[in-house]
Amino acid sequence: MEAGSERRRHVRYPFERSLELRAADGRMVVRAFDISESGFSFISELPLHVGERIELALRYDDEFYIVAMVRNVRDQEGRYLVGAERISVSTVDTIDGVRRSA
DSSP states (O other), X not given: XXXXXXXXXXXXXXXXXXXXXXXXXXXXXXXXXXXXSSEEEXXXXXXXXXXXXXXXXXXTXXXXXXXXXXXXXXXXXXXXXXXXXXXXXXXXXXXXXXXXXX
């Protein structure tokens, strides 16, 4: 393996979209960077914490959430590149337990 290269379980694909992120501390809009079978990465203006449980959804879609765990956070000049591992897909808001209506 070359110096500086990373080992991945799954191939990553570009996936640039605005997503709504929900965490215990509130909501924010983040910019997705890439996606794989087991997870994704995104750029956040605020730092998240390794081990934090989060939910992500396409903006304006309260029906479909990806529940994930933050696995790494890298400071990139005042913004943060966050790597998260998908735990499950849900139609229930698992942070506050409220089912969203259509």
